[in-house]
Amino acid sequence: MLGGYRIQGRRAADIAADVERAVGSGELEPGQVLPPMRELAVELGVNPNTVAAAYRTLRERGVIETAGRRGSRVRPKPATTGREHIRVEVPRGVRDVSHGNPDPVLLPALAPAFTWAAERADREPVMYGDDPVEPELARIARAQLDADGVPPGPVAVASGSLDAIERVLAAHLKPGDTVAVEDPGWGSLLDLVPALGLRVRPVRVDDEGPLPDDVRAALESGARALIVTDRAQNPTGAVVSATRARALRSVLRRHPEILLIEDDHGHGIVDQPLHPLAGTTRPWAFVRSVAKAYGPDLRLAVLTGDAVTLDRVRGRQRLGPGWVSRLTQRAVARLWADGAVDTPAVAAAYGERRDALIAALAERGVTACGGSGLNVWIPVPDETGAVSRLLHAGWAVAPGARFRMSAPPGIRVTVSTLTSEETGVLAEAIASACGVVPVRGYA
Numbered sequence: 424m425l426g427g428y429r430i431q432g433r434r435a436a437d438i439a440a441d442v443e444r445a446v447g448s449g450e451l452e453p454g455q456v457l458p459p460m461r462e463l464a465v466e467l468g469v470n471p472n473t474v475a476a477a478y479r480t481l482r483e484r485g486v487i488e489t490a491g492r493r494g495s496r497v498r499p500k501p502a503t504t505g506r507e508h509i510r511v512e513v514p515r516g517v518r519d520v521s522h523g524n525p526d527p528v529l530l531p532a533l534a535p536a537f538t539w540a541a542e543r544a545d546r547e548p549v550m551y552g553d554d555p556v557e558p559e560l561a562r563i564a565r566a567q568l569d570a571d572g573v574p575p576g577p578v579a580v581a582s583g584s585l586d587a588i589e590r591v592l593a594a595h596l597k598p599g600d601t602v603a604v605e606d607p608g609w610g611s612l613l614d615l616v617p618a619l620g621l622r623v624r625p626v627r628v629d630d631e632g633p634l635p636d637d638v639r640a641a642l643e644s645g646a647r648a649l650i651v652t653d654r655a656q657n658p659t660g661a662v663v664s665a666t667r668a669r670a671l672r673s674v675l676r677r678h679p680e681i682l683l684i685e686d687d688h689g690h691g692i693v694d695q696p697l698h699p700l701a702g703t704t705r706p707w708a709f710v711r712s713v714a715k716a717y718g719p720d721l722r723l724a725v726l727t728g729d730a731v732t733l734d735r736v737r738g739r740q741r742l743g744p745g746w747v748s749r750l751t752q753r754a755v756a757r758l759w760a761d762g763a764v765d766t767p768a769v770a771a772a773y774g775e776r777r778d779a780l781i782a783a784l785a786e787r788g789v790t791a792c793g794g795s796g797l798n799v800w801i802p803v804p805d806e807t808g809a810v811s812r813l814l815h816a817g818w819a820v821a822p823g824a825r826f827r828m829s830a831p832p833g834i835r836v837t838v839s840t841l842t843s844e845e846t847g848v849l850a851e852a853i854a855s856a857c858g859v860v861p862v863r864g865y866a
Contacts, residue, residue: 435476513819521821526839531763540753555746560756564725574702576727584712591708594735603641607827625828632663635670648682655689655796658835668698675703683707691716693795694770776838783850806832812856
């Protein structure tokens with residue numbers, strides 16, 4: 424049953440740890456069936472309730488799954504585990520437009536804000552038991568959320584968008600539950616969901632956001648949660664329009680117990696209005712990261728939501744990291760208060776670069792999309808071939824496989840540092856890599 428491996432332990436925690444270690448080392452492989460609880464209890468000389476508790480712990484951690492009379496087995500490795508490795512090794516001399524990073528030139532100077540925060544920390548050090556959220560950060564964040572129409576709710580702080588989303592999912596879902604996610608969508612999120620023992624249900628996306636019919640089908644088929652990117656969707660740049668938001672709210676009202684998570688990571692780098700869905704369902708969370716506008720290394724996101732969700736998130740956070748550095752929170756609050764990022768100017772800069780590339784591609788017969796944010800998404804007939812040919816031509820782009828499940832092939836180009844001189848050259852290379860024959864006129 425276990426290929427000769429003998430589970431060890433006398434306590435539930437020890438049995439669970441032994442199985443988890445064996446899975447991690449490869450001694451127990453995905454799909455292998457674990458002994459029935461009573462059988463293992465006899466073998467170990469423990470109470471069956473001890474084994475039941477160990478198996479329950481393993482299920483909660485996503486290590487095993489139980490299928491009724493078929494028993495418990497080691498969970499298959501997430502199909503997206505290798506997604507992080509779907510990257511292009513960029514040789515010396517090749518222009519890298521695959522990275523997804525903001526333009527460093529458009530990021531604000533951090534030294535003044537952190538100097539101010541450090542000096543204040545010297546006067547008023549934060550200690551164990553203090554409020555985990557900087558009051559000024561919460562005040563400014565809540566005012567911004569109110570201005571954008573996000574419903575009232577408490578404010579928490581997490582170490583970036585992915586940390587916040589993980590905590591919200593864990594607060595409501597159990598291994599085996601299904602989460603509806605955008606396809607194509609954020610590669611790290613597509614890795615995270617199965618890593619939590621959750622199932623992924625893809626939802627197609629167009630320029631206005633998730634397709635309502637796909638969302639409806641996902642929720643009617645049993646999805647317990649929906650994750651939506653409001654603006655600067657990665658990789659397509661989609662923005663949820665007012666019309667699309669109304670349609671999605673109409674779908675969500677029929678499923679009031681669905682967990683809705685909105686990711687507005689584009690806040691600060693886009694000038695399109697926000698059309699939030701928050702509040703349509705009972706459990707909801709709205710997440711804003713500072714990574715794209717203020718710098719990825721700040722590792723800070725604010726989130727709000729219904730009282731139950733936020734209470735669960737903050738309670739679990741207290742048992743782990745405790746809080747996100749108040750020093751960092753104070754610095755970010757200072758950056759906000761000082762208006763360190765000129766959002767219209769930043770949005771315009773990224774918009775000009777996106778529009779220029781999309782227009783140059785259109786002139787060469789290549790369709791692309793990118794309504795906001797840092798990236799342009801380009802459907803291609805042969806993804807692997809296009810990436811390889813572009814690399815040979817001196818351009819490293821991101822393979823679409825990193826961002827998609829059932830969506831057609833594509834490539835992602837990050838335009839954040841693309842210059843006007845490079846735009847036409849890159850568009851020509853992409854057209855050639857996609858096999859587009861240039862249109863020629865004759866006199």
